[in-house]
Amino acid sequence: MTELLDARGLTVSFDDRAVAQDIDLQLAAGECLALVGESGSGKSVTARALVGLAGPRATVTAERLQVSGEDVSRYGERQWRRIRGSRIGFVLQDALTALDPLRTVGAEVDEPLRLHTRLGRTARDAEVERLLTECGIPDPERRKNQYAHELSGGLRQRALIASALAAGPALLIADEPTTALDVTVQQQILDLLAKLKRDGHGLVLISHDLAVVAEIADRIAVLDRGRIVEQGPALDVLSRPRHEMTRELLAAIPGNRNAKPRQVHRQGPAVLSVRGVSHRYRERSGQYRQALARVGFELARGETLGVVGESGSGKSTLAKVILGLLRPDSGDVLLDAEPWSSIGERDRRRRRREVQFVPQNPLGALDPRYRVGSVLSESLAAIGVPRSDRLQRIAALLAEVGLPPELAVRRPSELSGGQRQRVCIARALATDPRILVCDEPVSALDVRTQATVLDLLADLRDHRGLALVFISHDLAVVREISDRVIVMKDGHIVESGPVDDVFDHPEHPYAKELVAATPRIPAVETR
């Protein structure tokens, strides 16, 4: 009996509305099945239905639902609890919130052991350390007594995986396990999952990104609006996609699509000059951490500078300095060759409209109680647009970012992720800026939405002649939109130059590592 999972005709509905329909999934030991689709395609709810946790209001039906050869289709909550953790392990997205922040990671890994095994305290203790080691956490005696917030993103994701594996489930379901992580760390977690697969675990991997699953999936099922529209061996699906949705998902992968040829190139003198900027923060321990070390570059109208590096490399500090929100310890930022970072806030405020910001998380960056119209109106008022003109300007701004005018009366919670980011872009455009600082503007978005937002930013840059500072940990995204790029590590620029040169011939070891870690689909035809 190697069949770990056998689902036929699985249907999940909320109030008679099916969010997943006629799902067929089979998985054997040592195999990886990827469930791929956009947000809202029904992939997460399908996965949750496989452990009986689709939600209290969900109705789950299936012609057949077997886990390790056992029929679970009529299971009650008590029976489900017996197999959760022991037969099926589940890994969620972000370990910082998916592990109890008030308990040590050791206690979290220990919990399934206490429940599902008869091991005594010392035996469990040894088992926790073994599990942490198995998941690639060095120094487990020390790590098990630490809390999630004390571990790096990669280590705590490993700890989360260890807690899912603790009671020895043969089947592991991972729902976007690398989405919150940097590229290099993502690669390490994918390697860990591949190792678990080789060790004989069956793996269901859920992602919105085909490039991420390409490396380890044996089979891929593509979901669209609650149905599996295509399922087959990974190579077939990736190289000979039959369904439109699969083709679109493949085409949306940054670096994989035919980006529009650039229309406008660098024009005229620098609008933004960053010269030898250094900044350091004082940490709690009393030591100083160098966030920026002699960083410098110039940026002209219509030009995009990509800024890459992993978390903690100083990218966001650089954004704050450019936005004039943080005064650097030394060095200068100039706007049109006039002082910007060194002047007082009163003088700077008059020119703030020229430098605007596009955030990573649009839901957090919009006041939940403001309607879209009020959000834009506030920015228009800030630059003195009379009330009588604002409605018209709002409609024009919405049109410019590709949103219908009706959206002006909606609240952020009533918009999709892509629409929210477009609202944030419209807000940035409202003051008629010359420089746009985008801090990870697409990393919270689905691959397909990501592609459309990138196109929008490129269009705006070309039509308005904006200078773009584009910060991201994702090389493929940066490559697609940037003219030049700087690679940052520990506050230093370790490599810079035209984007193709840097990515095709990286010289610094760290730049090489970044390029190598970017998920890629080998030999794919998109059309």
Add this chain to the structure above:
Amino acid sequence: MIALILRRVLAGVAVMWVAATLTFAALRGVRGDPVAAVLGPGALVTPEVRAQIVSEYGFDQPLVVQYLRWLSRLVSGDLGWSYQLGQPVTEVLRGQLGPTAELAIAATITAVLAAVVLALLTAGRGRTTRSLASMAELSAVSVPTFWLGLVALTFFSFRWQLFPATGAGSLSALILPAVVLAVPVAGVLTQVLREGLETALAQPFALSVRMRGIGPVALIGRHALRHACISLATMTGWVLGSLFGGAVLTETVFARPGLGRVLLSAITSRDLPVVTAVVLLVAAAFTVINLLVDLAYLAIDPRLRRRTA
């Protein structure tokens, strides 16, 4: 960690210093003759007593000297003399602090226990249960304390004679006032705790826990309750502190001694030395309680323990 606790203790001392300074300012801010202010209205005293007050408070000295003398007297535990009652202020308060602390602590414990039970029973339940619960909580919060006290007296003391109607010093005399005082507090705390529980249960880690096969009891007991206790600690500290000076109605209804009643009568008779002493005492209670709440935070949430020292 130790450095952190030490810093909180120092902050507490600073708060007490500010409170002492403010009461001093209030005392000297009274318009007219400061001696008359200390004496209160209607006190007939000999010139010798007046002279004694002047020298005791240093009214003939510069303001700085008066201030320093005020601080040093407070530090040595001398709260002055109540000319209205004709005895030292410490003597006036001696018998009051005990019953007040007893009542405040008993009421808070009762309220916390009730809140924990009620919140556990109602958190994450269906719409009917929850709307019934929040209706009950709203009633509990809005019921007037003196009315509740009188009703409790009528039934439990006079009709059924289960508890004494007045007095202090015994456990049975403490039960009725403590419960009456706890009712509105429990209403507030239940809401705070239930919301805390529901917020915790909606977090991703709760899903992780359930995906390990953990049942609802262990999920709440081992995980969610601890998260909810953070906001509960905040509220409890605030309530306990305010009960030290603010249990007047209950104390009056049940004819119990206590700081609240002393404060009330001191205010009505303008007995300034007693008023300032009670204010300082309540401030001290708040400071100590807040220190305990801060320590509770550190015990509950490891994210607040910083790696200093």
